[in-house]
Amino acid sequence: DIQMTQSPSSLSASVGDRVTITCRASQRISSYLNWYQQSPGKAPKLLIYAASTLQSGVPSRFSGSGSGTEFTLTITSLQPEDFATYFCQQSYNTLAFGGGTKVEIK
Amino acid sequence: QVQLQESGPGLVKPSQTLALTCTVSGGSISSGDYYWSWIRQSPGKGLEWIGHIYYTGTTYYNPSLESRVTISVDTSKNHFSLRLTSVTASDTAVYYCARGMGSGYRRLDSWGQGTLGTVSS
Numbered sequence A: 001d002i003q004m005t006q007s008p009s010s011l012s013a014s015v016g017d018r019v020t021i022t023c024r025a026s027q028r029i030s031s032y033l034n035w036y037q038q039s040p041g042k043a044p045k046l047l048i049y050a051a052s053t054l055q056s057g058v059p060s061r062f063s064g065s066g067s068g069t070e071f072t073l074t075i076t077s078l079q080p081e082d083f084a085t086y087f088c089q090q091s092y093n094t095l096a097f098g099g100g101t102k103v104e105i106k
Numbered sequence B: 001q002v003q004l005q006e007s008g009p010g011l012v013k014p015s016q017t018l019a020l021t022c023t024v025s026g027g028s029i030s031s032g033d034y035y036w037s038w039i040r041q042s043p044g045k046g047l048e049w050i051g052h053i054y055y056t057g058t059t060y061y062n063p064s065l066e067s068r069v070t071i072s073v074d075t076s077k078n079h080f081s082l083r084l085t086s087v088t089a090s091d092t093a094v095y096y097c098a099r100g101m102g103s104g105y106r107r108l109d110s111w112g113q114g115t116l117g118t119v120s121s
Helices: none
Strands: A004-007 A010-013 A019-025 A033-038 A045-049 A062-067 A070-075 A085-090 A101-105 B003-007 B018-025 B034-042 B046-053 B059-061 B069-074 B079-084 B093-101 B107-111 B115-119
Touching: A004 A085, A010 A019, A019 A033, A019 A085, A019 A101, A033 A062, A033 B107, A045 A062, A045 B107, A070 A085, A085 B046, B003 B093, B003 B107, B018 B034, B018 B093, B018 B115, B034 B069, B034 B107, B046 B069, B046 B079, B046 B093, B059 B069, B079 B093
Parallel strands: A010 A101
Antiparallel strands: A004 A019, A019 A070, A033 A045, A033 A085, A062 A070, A085 A101, B003 B018, B018 B079, B034 B046, B034 B093, B046 B059, B069 B079, B093 B107, B093 B115
């Protein structure tokens, strides 16, 4: 099984900050990596797929990069609605999610 | 805009079967462009993919759950279903249904709101 590890597990930031979240795969997964945002009490929402392709309707302040085993999600200029938990997910084989990164208000 | 809605008993006794249905509206479940998934989320295990099905009935399951899981589709009712047998307390979770797309870069682009499935006597 491919294990997905996110870091940090939580972070505190302020509105307007630049935030970077890292996701590492236990083996190479090319660009088969998606990012989701989950607000409290809501279902996850697809932000980025294929490591760097922005899902339709998602603000351009979100971006993804990486390939192989290391990936990043970057939010430039954090907005109030961005305080949520973010998950990575590999689709190289059996779908698997990372443990999540909670972005909290500083 | 496709919408998905989970339904089913919220409380199941240990050793019994958890059965949930996901009704799809705003789109046809028979579209070959998509597949239909179940995912669950528990505090202890995070997000866990359970499996998915194509409108043809072809299924793929998480190996860790495969012996207890059945996913089926009813195209006439535009819904798909999950059965999880021999449940224990560790199966307590919020269960989501979702639409998947992409034959190469697979992703889950629309989700239901989720339903809590509790296993307790």
